[in-house]
Amino acid sequence: MAVAAIRQRNLFAAVMLFGIYSLLLAALFVTMDAVDVAFTEAAVGAGIATILMLATLAITSARQKESKKRALVPLLAAIATGLVLAYGTSDLPRFADPQAPAQRHVAPRYLTESAEEIGIPNVVTSVLASYRGYDTLGEVTVIFTAGIGVLVLIGRTRRRRSDDGE
């Protein structure tokens, strides 16, 4: 699905395929027991990102022009990166291994203590809002800054265009 999205010349079709890819990804997250993440990915990827890309396409053009240059160096760089990553992952724990280091450090404490210290069933919310509350504060600030950034970049154009005409 990702390959199909990229090979499309018609950008509108590429964005639609990207939306389907996001939805498939959300389903994949559900099979990996990440329900909150799947919820967010479905809402954000298939919803907001697709809408914003379509809005951008409505402002710019909807077709991609023919490309004239050869793409050899990026292809070699991508393949080299893939090989290095493959070498690096040979030491990582296998999929869903209960003895992996990621499962033993702090996660069991969150799972067991969350019931007594916070008392809400959804552990992801308790970790997000209480144990790691600072990170969530930073995240909200990032979202807010992005909103302001977009408004500064492409807000109020009518007034600016009339100023340029003077």
Added chain:
Amino acid sequence: MLADLFAHYNYWVVIALIMLGMYVVMANPNLVKKIIGLNIFQTAVFILYISMGELEGGTAPILSDAFTVYANPLPHVLILTAIVVGVATTALALALAVRIHRAYQTVEEDEIDAQDARDEALQ
């Protein structure tokens, strides 16, 4: 070694998507396609973390009396933040693309370079 290959199959998916995303960002001259490639790269990283948090026989990390083994909630939290920050970045990138289109009337990288070269030659 072959058994290792199959046990690591989630990492192969991640690596393939990372290579795809990188290639698109570097090679494709259209800005919107680059942004799509960047998003694919981001989703590959999400898959990496979520698959590392998965536990054999586990279930979603919502406490209930019927289950004892839960998937690791910490990667879920990190990726939740990452997804939302990712959409913020995508929104800003698309706003930049719109702004560039307003200034250059195109979003193809080679045409933008050509216009810049012409402006510099004129100065």
Added chain:
Amino acid sequence: MRHHIIVRISTRILVPFILLFALYVQFHGDFGPGGGFQAGVIFGAGCILYGLVFGVDALMGVAPMAVVRSIAAGGVLLYALVGVAGLLAGGNYLDYGVLGATPVAGQHLGIMLIELGVGMTVAAVVISLFYGFTNR
């Protein structure tokens, strides 16, 4: 879009349910998947649907730019103020245990308030992104 009567009528029926579902996700984030971010995105998407079908001017009549901006800032402020309230009540910054009668009650109150702040900011930013991209 104004002339497609099926889209108009079904949107008119669906948008209240979408907004209600967003509120449900917001407040049930403690018991099931959900929470502030998902709720904010769904609320914003519902408003964008309304704006797409009935025109951006109709949406601006309901949610003018100044109100949306204030809600976005207000969400972040609410979050930070909950942290300061923890400071004033004697604990650390963003320590919810001291906000209620018992630590658990304080945690519940603190989590509900900050999820509300997060949801407000995310919904408002999504709507303002839509406004920005449609050039108002």
